[in-house]
Amino acid sequence: MTGIGRRAVLAGLAATSFARPSLAQGARGRVVVIGGGFGGTTAARALQRAGIGVTLVEPAETYLACPFSNEVIAGMRPLSAQAFGYDGVRASGVTIARTRAEAVDGAARQVRLADGQVLDYDRLILSPGIALRFDALPGYDAAAAQAMPHAWKAGAQTELLARQLAAMPEGGTVVMSVPGNPYRCPPGPYERASLIAWFLKTRKPRAKLIVLDAKDTFSKQRLFESAWRALYPDILEYVPLAAGGQVTSVDPGQMSVATDFSTYKADVACIIPPQRAAPIATAAGVTDRSGWCPIDPVTFESRLVPRIHVIGDAAIAGAMPKSAFAANAQAKVCADAVADLLAGRTPVAPKLVNTCYSLVAPGYGISVAGVYHPDKGVLADVEGAGGTSPLDAPDDVRKQEAVYAEDWYRTITAAVFG
Protein backbone atom coordinates (compact mmCIF):
# COMPACT_ATOMS: atom_id res chain seq x y z
CA MET A 1 0.00 0.00 0.00
CA THR A 2 1.28 3.47 -0.82
CA GLY A 3 1.70 6.10 1.83
CA ILE A 4 -1.11 8.19 0.44
CA GLY A 5 -3.45 5.24 0.11
CA ARG A 6 -2.78 4.19 3.64
CA ARG A 7 -3.33 7.65 5.02
CA ALA A 8 -6.59 7.89 3.16
CA VAL A 9 -7.74 4.57 4.57
CA LEU A 10 -6.79 5.62 8.08
CA ALA A 11 -8.53 8.97 7.68
CA GLY A 12 -11.63 7.19 6.45
CA LEU A 13 -11.55 4.84 9.39
CA ALA A 14 -11.11 7.64 11.86
CA ALA A 15 -14.12 9.41 10.40
CA THR A 16 -16.11 6.19 10.57
CA SER A 17 -15.29 5.60 14.21
CA PHE A 18 -16.51 9.06 15.14
CA ALA A 19 -19.62 8.79 13.02
CA ARG A 20 -20.69 5.39 14.26
CA PRO A 21 -20.39 5.18 18.02
CA SER A 22 -20.23 1.55 19.02
CA LEU A 23 -21.09 1.65 22.66
CA ALA A 24 -24.30 3.59 22.72
CA GLN A 25 -26.12 3.21 19.47
CA GLY A 26 -29.57 4.55 20.01
CA ALA A 27 -28.63 6.01 23.37
CA ARG A 28 -30.10 9.37 24.12
CA GLY A 29 -29.29 11.52 27.03
CA ARG A 30 -27.15 14.11 28.57
CA VAL A 31 -24.45 13.22 31.06
CA VAL A 32 -22.62 15.57 33.40
CA VAL A 33 -19.37 14.44 35.01
CA ILE A 34 -18.07 16.30 38.05
CA GLY A 35 -14.34 16.03 38.72
CA GLY A 36 -11.50 16.00 36.19
CA GLY A 37 -9.18 13.48 37.83
CA PHE A 38 -8.37 9.91 36.81
CA GLY A 39 -11.99 8.80 37.29
CA GLY A 40 -14.04 11.69 35.92
CA THR A 41 -11.86 12.44 32.92
CA THR A 42 -11.81 8.77 31.91
CA ALA A 43 -15.60 8.54 32.23
CA ALA A 44 -16.16 11.71 30.20
CA ARG A 45 -13.88 10.50 27.39
CA ALA A 46 -15.46 7.05 27.31
CA LEU A 47 -18.95 8.57 27.04
CA GLN A 48 -17.80 11.00 24.37
CA ARG A 49 -16.35 8.09 22.36
CA ALA A 50 -19.72 6.40 22.70
CA GLY A 51 -21.43 9.37 21.11
CA ILE A 52 -23.14 10.56 24.28
CA GLY A 53 -23.26 14.28 25.02
CA VAL A 54 -21.12 14.93 28.06
CA THR A 55 -19.95 17.97 30.01
CA LEU A 56 -17.00 17.62 32.36
CA VAL A 57 -17.08 20.08 35.26
CA GLU A 58 -13.56 20.89 36.46
CA PRO A 59 -12.32 24.29 37.69
CA ALA A 60 -8.57 23.60 37.40
CA GLU A 61 -6.68 24.26 34.17
CA THR A 62 -3.98 21.81 35.24
CA TYR A 63 -4.42 18.49 37.00
CA LEU A 64 -1.74 17.49 39.49
CA ALA A 65 -1.53 13.71 39.82
CA CYS A 66 -0.95 12.04 43.18
CA PRO A 67 0.71 8.80 41.96
CA PHE A 68 4.49 9.35 42.08
CA SER A 69 4.10 12.57 44.09
CA ASN A 70 5.98 10.83 46.92
CA GLU A 71 8.99 10.97 44.59
CA VAL A 72 8.58 14.75 44.41
CA ILE A 73 8.67 14.91 48.21
CA ALA A 74 11.90 12.91 48.25
CA GLY A 75 13.51 15.17 45.64
CA MET A 76 13.52 12.45 42.98
CA ARG A 77 11.35 14.26 40.41
CA PRO A 78 9.90 17.74 39.82
CA LEU A 79 6.26 18.58 40.49
CA SER A 80 5.96 19.43 36.78
CA ALA A 81 6.12 15.66 36.08
CA GLN A 82 2.76 15.45 37.89
CA ALA A 83 1.04 18.19 35.86
CA PHE A 84 -1.41 17.49 33.04
CA GLY A 85 -3.48 19.99 31.08
CA TYR A 86 -6.89 19.38 29.54
CA ASP A 87 -6.08 20.28 25.92
CA GLY A 88 -6.09 16.62 24.90
CA VAL A 89 -9.40 16.08 26.65
CA ARG A 90 -10.92 19.07 24.84
CA ALA A 91 -9.46 17.92 21.53
CA SER A 92 -11.16 14.56 22.02
CA GLY A 93 -14.49 16.40 21.92
CA VAL A 94 -15.37 16.58 25.61
CA THR A 95 -16.97 19.89 26.65
CA ILE A 96 -15.33 21.20 29.80
CA ALA A 97 -17.08 23.65 32.12
CA ARG A 98 -14.12 25.36 33.79
CA THR A 99 -15.81 26.15 37.05
CA ARG A 100 -16.86 24.54 40.28
CA ALA A 101 -20.04 22.54 40.80
CA GLU A 102 -21.82 24.18 43.72
CA ALA A 103 -25.01 22.22 44.12
CA VAL A 104 -26.79 19.16 42.78
CA ASP A 105 -30.56 18.79 42.73
CA GLY A 106 -31.14 15.06 42.37
CA ALA A 107 -34.92 15.46 42.00
CA ALA A 108 -34.74 18.13 39.28
CA ARG A 109 -31.61 16.44 37.80
CA GLN A 110 -29.67 19.65 37.69
CA VAL A 111 -26.18 20.78 38.59
CA ARG A 112 -25.65 24.41 39.54
CA LEU A 113 -22.21 25.76 38.71
CA ALA A 114 -20.28 28.54 40.48
CA ASP A 115 -20.57 30.74 37.37
CA GLY A 116 -24.37 30.63 37.61
CA GLN A 117 -24.90 28.15 34.81
CA VAL A 118 -27.33 25.29 35.39
CA LEU A 119 -26.72 21.95 33.65
CA ASP A 120 -29.54 19.45 33.17
CA TYR A 121 -28.65 15.78 33.21
CA ASP A 122 -30.17 12.39 32.61
CA ARG A 123 -27.26 10.77 34.44
CA LEU A 124 -24.68 12.45 36.66
CA ILE A 125 -21.28 10.90 37.36
CA LEU A 126 -19.53 12.20 40.46
CA SER A 127 -15.80 11.64 40.69
CA PRO A 128 -14.99 14.38 43.16
CA GLY A 129 -12.15 12.79 45.11
CA ILE A 130 -11.55 13.37 48.78
CA ALA A 131 -11.77 16.12 51.34
CA LEU A 132 -9.21 16.22 54.13
CA ARG A 133 -11.01 16.35 57.45
CA PHE A 134 -9.78 19.32 59.40
CA ASP A 135 -12.23 18.55 62.21
CA ALA A 136 -11.00 15.08 63.06
CA LEU A 137 -7.61 15.50 64.73
CA PRO A 138 -7.35 18.10 67.53
CA GLY A 139 -4.93 20.85 66.51
CA TYR A 140 -4.91 19.93 62.83
CA ASP A 141 -6.79 22.41 60.65
CA ALA A 142 -6.11 24.13 57.34
CA ALA A 143 -3.74 26.61 59.01
CA ALA A 144 -1.83 23.81 60.76
CA ALA A 145 -1.31 22.15 57.37
CA GLN A 146 0.89 25.11 56.41
CA ALA A 147 3.31 24.14 59.18
CA MET A 148 2.69 20.39 59.11
CA PRO A 149 1.84 19.48 55.52
CA HIS A 150 -0.43 16.58 54.69
CA ALA A 151 0.72 16.59 51.06
CA TRP A 152 -2.19 14.23 50.39
CA LYS A 153 -3.37 16.25 47.40
CA ALA A 154 -0.58 16.91 44.93
CA GLY A 155 0.42 20.54 44.51
CA ALA A 156 1.63 23.28 46.84
CA GLN A 157 1.50 20.90 49.81
CA THR A 158 3.77 18.43 48.01
CA GLU A 159 6.36 21.12 47.33
CA LEU A 160 6.07 22.49 50.87
CA LEU A 161 6.94 19.10 52.37
CA ALA A 162 9.80 18.65 49.88
CA ARG A 163 11.21 22.08 50.80
CA GLN A 164 10.90 21.40 54.53
CA LEU A 165 12.77 18.10 54.18
CA ALA A 166 15.51 19.69 52.08
CA ALA A 167 15.92 22.50 54.65
CA MET A 168 15.82 20.25 57.72
CA PRO A 169 18.95 20.34 59.90
CA GLU A 170 21.34 17.39 59.99
CA GLY A 171 20.28 14.94 62.65
CA GLY A 172 16.69 16.22 62.59
CA THR A 173 13.54 14.22 63.23
CA VAL A 174 10.71 13.71 60.76
CA VAL A 175 7.37 12.57 62.19
CA MET A 176 4.61 11.12 60.01
CA SER A 177 1.04 10.46 61.12
CA VAL A 178 -0.99 7.85 59.22
CA PRO A 179 -4.80 7.64 59.61
CA GLY A 180 -7.07 4.65 60.09
CA ASN A 181 -8.95 3.15 57.14
CA PRO A 182 -10.42 4.14 54.76
CA TYR A 183 -8.37 6.80 53.06
CA ARG A 184 -6.95 7.64 49.61
CA CYS A 185 -4.13 5.33 48.45
CA PRO A 186 -3.78 2.65 51.17
CA PRO A 187 -0.06 1.92 50.55
CA GLY A 188 0.76 5.61 49.93
CA PRO A 189 1.86 6.52 53.47
CA TYR A 190 4.28 3.59 53.55
CA GLU A 191 5.75 4.42 50.17
CA ARG A 192 6.16 7.99 51.43
CA ALA A 193 7.86 6.73 54.61
CA SER A 194 10.19 4.59 52.46
CA LEU A 195 11.18 7.41 50.13
CA ILE A 196 11.62 9.94 52.95
CA ALA A 197 13.87 7.34 54.64
CA TRP A 198 15.80 6.98 51.37
CA PHE A 199 16.13 10.78 51.18
CA LEU A 200 17.44 10.93 54.75
CA LYS A 201 19.81 8.00 54.21
CA THR A 202 21.37 9.64 51.17
CA ARG A 203 21.29 13.32 52.26
CA LYS A 204 21.03 13.49 56.04
CA PRO A 205 22.17 10.13 57.38
CA ARG A 206 22.00 11.10 61.06
CA ALA A 207 18.31 12.05 60.78
CA LYS A 208 15.38 9.90 61.91
CA LEU A 209 11.87 9.18 60.67
CA ILE A 210 9.15 8.14 63.10
CA VAL A 211 5.97 6.77 61.51
CA LEU A 212 2.96 6.86 63.86
CA ASP A 213 0.09 4.70 62.62
CA ALA A 214 -3.54 4.58 63.78
CA LYS A 215 -3.72 0.90 62.74
CA ASP A 216 -1.76 -2.32 63.10
CA THR A 217 -2.00 -3.77 59.61
CA PHE A 218 -1.60 -2.14 56.22
CA SER A 219 -1.24 -2.75 52.49
CA LYS A 220 1.89 -4.68 51.37
CA GLN A 221 2.96 -4.66 55.03
CA ARG A 222 5.37 -7.61 54.96
CA LEU A 223 7.04 -6.28 51.83
CA PHE A 224 7.45 -2.80 53.27
CA GLU A 225 8.68 -4.02 56.64
CA SER A 226 11.15 -6.40 55.05
CA ALA A 227 12.51 -3.59 52.86
CA TRP A 228 12.72 -1.21 55.83
CA ARG A 229 14.74 -3.74 57.84
CA ALA A 230 17.11 -4.22 54.92
CA LEU A 231 17.45 -0.61 53.76
CA TYR A 232 16.63 1.76 56.61
CA PRO A 233 17.20 -0.08 59.93
CA ASP A 234 18.71 2.92 61.74
CA ILE A 235 16.52 5.58 60.17
CA LEU A 236 12.88 4.48 60.07
CA GLU A 237 11.00 3.67 63.25
CA TYR A 238 7.47 2.34 62.75
CA VAL A 239 5.01 2.62 65.65
CA PRO A 240 1.74 0.72 65.08
CA LEU A 241 -1.52 1.30 66.96
CA ALA A 242 -0.72 -1.51 69.39
CA ALA A 243 2.52 0.22 70.39
CA GLY A 244 0.77 3.58 70.88
CA GLY A 245 1.00 4.85 67.31
CA GLN A 246 -2.36 6.60 67.14
CA VAL A 247 -1.90 10.36 67.05
CA THR A 248 -4.42 12.08 69.33
CA SER A 249 -3.46 15.74 68.79
CA VAL A 250 -0.89 17.98 67.15
CA ASP A 251 0.51 21.39 68.06
CA PRO A 252 1.84 23.20 64.99
CA GLY A 253 3.25 26.07 67.12
CA GLN A 254 5.37 23.66 69.15
CA MET A 255 5.89 21.31 66.18
CA SER A 256 4.79 18.46 68.42
CA VAL A 257 2.74 15.35 67.73
CA ALA A 258 1.02 13.62 70.65
CA THR A 259 -0.18 10.06 71.18
CA ASP A 260 -1.77 8.64 74.33
CA PHE A 261 1.70 7.55 75.45
CA SER A 262 4.19 10.21 74.39
CA THR A 263 4.77 13.51 72.66
CA TYR A 264 7.13 13.63 69.69
CA LYS A 265 9.01 16.79 68.83
CA ALA A 266 9.42 17.16 65.08
CA ASP A 267 11.67 19.19 62.81
CA VAL A 268 9.39 18.19 59.94
CA ALA A 269 5.90 16.77 60.49
CA CYS A 270 3.74 15.21 57.80
CA ILE A 271 0.23 14.73 59.12
CA ILE A 272 -2.10 12.71 56.89
CA PRO A 273 -5.51 13.37 58.44
CA PRO A 274 -8.69 11.30 58.18
CA GLN A 275 -10.66 11.91 54.99
CA ARG A 276 -14.12 11.80 53.47
CA ALA A 277 -15.74 12.28 50.08
CA ALA A 278 -15.37 15.81 48.69
CA PRO A 279 -18.13 18.29 49.74
CA ILE A 280 -20.09 18.19 46.47
CA ALA A 281 -20.93 14.54 47.23
CA THR A 282 -22.52 15.58 50.52
CA ALA A 283 -24.27 18.49 48.77
CA ALA A 284 -25.71 15.98 46.31
CA GLY A 285 -26.95 13.80 49.17
CA VAL A 286 -24.95 10.73 48.17
CA THR A 287 -22.74 10.38 51.27
CA ASP A 288 -23.78 8.21 54.21
CA ARG A 289 -22.80 8.68 57.86
CA SER A 290 -19.27 7.43 57.12
CA GLY A 291 -18.71 10.44 54.85
CA TRP A 292 -18.29 8.18 51.80
CA CYS A 293 -20.72 7.16 49.03
CA PRO A 294 -22.48 3.79 48.95
CA ILE A 295 -22.95 2.52 45.38
CA ASP A 296 -24.41 -0.32 43.37
CA PRO A 297 -21.47 -2.55 42.38
CA VAL A 298 -22.73 -3.15 38.82
CA THR A 299 -23.51 0.43 37.74
CA PHE A 300 -21.85 2.56 40.44
CA GLU A 301 -25.23 4.27 40.86
CA SER A 302 -25.68 5.83 44.27
CA ARG A 303 -27.65 3.79 46.81
CA LEU A 304 -29.09 7.08 48.05
CA VAL A 305 -30.01 9.20 45.01
CA PRO A 306 -31.10 7.68 41.69
CA ARG A 307 -29.34 8.69 38.46
CA ILE A 308 -26.23 9.84 40.28
CA HIS A 309 -23.23 7.54 39.90
CA VAL A 310 -20.14 7.81 42.11
CA ILE A 311 -16.70 6.53 41.14
CA GLY A 312 -13.14 6.85 42.42
CA ASP A 313 -11.95 7.70 45.92
CA ALA A 314 -15.34 9.06 47.04
CA ALA A 315 -17.15 5.77 46.45
CA ILE A 316 -17.48 2.87 48.86
CA ALA A 317 -16.16 0.31 46.39
CA GLY A 318 -15.98 -2.66 48.74
CA ALA A 319 -12.66 -4.47 48.41
CA MET A 320 -11.34 -2.05 45.77
CA PRO A 321 -8.83 0.45 47.15
CA LYS A 322 -9.02 4.20 46.63
CA SER A 323 -6.45 4.44 43.84
CA ALA A 324 -5.99 6.15 40.47
CA PHE A 325 -5.93 2.73 38.80
CA ALA A 326 -9.23 1.78 40.46
CA ALA A 327 -10.83 5.13 39.56
CA ASN A 328 -9.84 4.64 35.91
CA ALA A 329 -11.17 1.06 35.84
CA GLN A 330 -14.40 2.08 37.57
CA ALA A 331 -14.87 5.00 35.17
CA LYS A 332 -14.82 2.72 32.14
CA VAL A 333 -17.28 0.28 33.72
CA CYS A 334 -19.54 3.12 34.89
CA ALA A 335 -19.50 4.79 31.45
CA ASP A 336 -20.54 1.50 29.82
CA ALA A 337 -23.30 1.07 32.41
CA VAL A 338 -24.56 4.64 31.90
CA ALA A 339 -24.56 4.12 28.12
CA ASP A 340 -26.54 0.90 28.61
CA LEU A 341 -29.04 2.56 30.95
CA LEU A 342 -29.58 5.49 28.58
CA ALA A 343 -30.23 3.02 25.76
CA GLY A 344 -32.65 0.98 27.86
CA ARG A 345 -30.31 -2.01 28.16
CA THR A 346 -29.52 -3.83 31.40
CA PRO A 347 -25.83 -3.53 32.34
CA VAL A 348 -24.06 -6.85 32.86
CA ALA A 349 -22.10 -7.60 36.03
CA PRO A 350 -18.57 -6.27 35.53
CA LYS A 351 -15.16 -7.48 36.59
CA LEU A 352 -12.56 -4.95 37.61
CA VAL A 353 -8.84 -5.04 38.24
CA ASN A 354 -6.60 -2.90 40.39
CA THR A 355 -2.81 -2.83 40.41
CA CYS A 356 -0.89 -0.51 42.73
CA TYR A 357 2.87 -0.15 42.63
CA SER A 358 4.93 1.36 45.42
CA LEU A 359 8.59 2.29 45.43
CA VAL A 360 10.57 1.60 48.57
CA ALA A 361 13.75 3.02 46.99
CA PRO A 362 14.80 4.02 43.47
CA GLY A 363 14.73 0.88 41.32
CA TYR A 364 12.94 -1.14 44.02
CA GLY A 365 9.24 -1.61 43.28
CA ILE A 366 6.56 -3.76 44.90
CA SER A 367 2.95 -4.25 43.89
CA VAL A 368 -0.47 -5.38 45.01
CA ALA A 369 -3.10 -6.51 42.54
CA GLY A 370 -6.73 -7.53 42.86
CA VAL A 371 -9.63 -8.71 40.72
CA TYR A 372 -13.13 -7.71 41.83
CA HIS A 373 -16.73 -8.58 41.02
CA PRO A 374 -20.15 -7.76 42.45
CA ASP A 375 -21.03 -10.25 45.18
CA LYS A 376 -23.87 -9.88 47.70
CA GLY A 377 -24.31 -6.24 46.79
CA VAL A 378 -20.69 -5.13 47.11
CA LEU A 379 -17.51 -5.25 45.04
CA ALA A 380 -15.70 -8.27 46.47
CA ASP A 381 -12.35 -9.91 45.78
CA VAL A 382 -12.45 -12.74 43.26
CA GLU A 383 -11.23 -15.65 45.38
CA GLY A 384 -7.84 -17.03 44.47
CA ALA A 385 -6.76 -14.00 42.46
CA GLY A 386 -4.64 -10.98 43.32
CA GLY A 387 -2.15 -10.51 46.12
CA THR A 388 1.24 -8.90 46.54
CA SER A 389 4.69 -9.36 45.00
CA PRO A 390 6.52 -12.35 46.47
CA LEU A 391 8.39 -11.66 49.71
CA ASP A 392 11.47 -13.46 48.42
CA ALA A 393 11.65 -11.98 44.92
CA PRO A 394 15.16 -11.39 43.55
CA ASP A 395 16.50 -7.88 42.88
CA ASP A 396 15.77 -8.02 39.17
CA VAL A 397 12.05 -8.54 39.89
CA ARG A 398 12.06 -5.52 42.22
CA LYS A 399 13.79 -3.52 39.48
CA GLN A 400 11.29 -4.75 36.87
CA GLU A 401 8.36 -3.70 39.06
CA ALA A 402 9.89 -0.23 39.45
CA VAL A 403 10.11 -0.01 35.64
CA TYR A 404 6.51 -1.22 35.30
CA ALA A 405 5.40 1.39 37.84
CA GLU A 406 6.87 4.19 35.70
CA ASP A 407 5.39 2.66 32.57
CA TRP A 408 1.96 2.36 34.16
CA TYR A 409 2.09 6.06 35.04
CA ARG A 410 3.04 7.02 31.48
CA THR A 411 0.33 4.82 29.98
CA ILE A 412 -2.51 5.85 32.25
CA THR A 413 -1.79 9.58 32.15
CA ALA A 414 -1.54 9.41 28.34
CA ALA A 415 -4.86 7.55 28.17
CA VAL A 416 -6.61 9.96 30.54
CA PHE A 417 -5.10 13.34 29.58
CA GLY A 418 -3.24 12.73 26.31
Place this chain on the structure above:
Amino acid sequence: MRRLALLLLLATPAAAAPPPGATTCSGCHGAPGGAVPSLAGHSAEDIAAAMAAFRTGARPATVMNRIAKGFSDEESRAIAAWIAQGGGQ
Protein backbone atom coordinates in the same frame (compact mmCIF):
# COMPACT_ATOMS: atom_id res chain seq x y z
CA MET B 1 -3.90 -6.61 1.46
CA ARG B 2 -3.28 -8.53 4.63
CA ARG B 3 -1.96 -5.36 6.16
CA LEU B 4 -5.07 -3.52 5.10
CA ALA B 5 -7.24 -6.20 6.66
CA LEU B 6 -5.28 -5.96 9.88
CA LEU B 7 -5.56 -2.18 9.90
CA LEU B 8 -9.27 -2.42 9.37
CA LEU B 9 -9.58 -4.91 12.16
CA LEU B 10 -7.58 -2.77 14.56
CA ALA B 11 -9.20 0.52 13.74
CA THR B 12 -12.84 -0.52 13.46
CA PRO B 13 -14.71 0.17 16.66
CA ALA B 14 -15.78 -2.94 18.49
CA ALA B 15 -19.34 -3.72 17.56
CA ALA B 16 -20.05 -5.61 20.75
CA ALA B 17 -20.15 -4.34 24.30
CA PRO B 18 -16.98 -5.14 26.23
CA PRO B 19 -17.15 -8.45 28.12
CA PRO B 20 -16.60 -8.31 31.91
CA GLY B 21 -13.05 -7.20 32.73
CA ALA B 22 -12.09 -6.21 29.20
CA THR B 23 -11.86 -2.45 29.66
CA THR B 24 -9.52 -2.80 32.62
CA CYS B 25 -6.54 -4.03 30.52
CA SER B 26 -5.83 -0.57 29.09
CA GLY B 27 -5.00 0.62 32.61
CA CYS B 28 -1.50 -0.77 31.98
CA HIS B 29 -1.35 -1.97 28.37
CA GLY B 30 -1.00 1.07 26.14
CA ALA B 31 0.69 1.96 22.86
CA PRO B 32 3.60 -0.16 21.62
CA GLY B 33 7.06 0.77 22.84
CA GLY B 34 6.54 0.75 26.59
CA ALA B 35 7.92 -1.69 29.17
CA VAL B 36 4.49 -3.26 29.59
CA PRO B 37 3.75 -5.07 26.30
CA SER B 38 1.08 -3.53 24.08
CA LEU B 39 -1.88 -5.74 23.21
CA ALA B 40 -2.29 -4.11 19.79
CA GLY B 41 -1.82 -6.44 16.86
CA HIS B 42 -2.08 -9.68 18.86
CA SER B 43 -4.57 -12.32 17.84
CA ALA B 44 -7.34 -13.45 20.16
CA GLU B 45 -5.70 -16.89 20.31
CA ASP B 46 -2.37 -15.42 21.42
CA ILE B 47 -3.93 -13.26 24.13
CA ALA B 48 -6.10 -16.11 25.47
CA ALA B 49 -3.11 -18.48 25.43
CA ALA B 50 -1.00 -15.95 27.33
CA MET B 51 -3.74 -15.54 29.94
CA ALA B 52 -3.95 -19.32 30.33
CA ALA B 53 -0.16 -19.59 30.72
CA PHE B 54 -0.14 -16.79 33.30
CA ARG B 55 -2.95 -18.55 35.17
CA THR B 56 -1.10 -21.86 35.45
CA GLY B 57 2.25 -20.18 36.11
CA ALA B 58 3.75 -21.68 32.94
CA ARG B 59 4.63 -18.16 31.84
CA PRO B 60 6.62 -16.13 34.37
CA ALA B 61 5.16 -12.77 35.38
CA THR B 62 5.21 -10.03 37.98
CA VAL B 63 1.50 -9.17 38.24
CA MET B 64 -0.24 -10.96 35.34
CA ASN B 65 -0.09 -14.29 37.18
CA ARG B 66 -2.06 -12.74 40.03
CA ILE B 67 -4.55 -11.03 37.71
CA ALA B 68 -5.11 -13.95 35.30
CA LYS B 69 -6.25 -16.15 38.19
CA GLY B 70 -9.29 -13.91 38.51
CA PHE B 71 -10.61 -14.91 35.08
CA SER B 72 -11.89 -18.24 33.78
CA ASP B 73 -10.75 -19.57 30.42
CA GLU B 74 -14.10 -18.58 28.94
CA GLU B 75 -13.86 -15.04 30.32
CA SER B 76 -10.28 -14.71 29.06
CA ARG B 77 -11.31 -15.82 25.58
CA ALA B 78 -14.12 -13.28 25.46
CA ILE B 79 -11.77 -10.49 26.56
CA ALA B 80 -9.12 -11.62 24.07
CA ALA B 81 -11.61 -11.62 21.20
CA TRP B 82 -12.82 -8.13 22.09
CA ILE B 83 -9.28 -6.73 22.31
CA ALA B 84 -8.21 -8.42 19.07
CA GLN B 85 -11.18 -6.75 17.37
CA GLY B 86 -9.94 -3.35 18.46
CA GLY B 87 -12.10 -2.98 21.54
CA GLY B 88 -11.13 -0.15 23.81
CA GLN B 89 -9.15 1.69 21.15
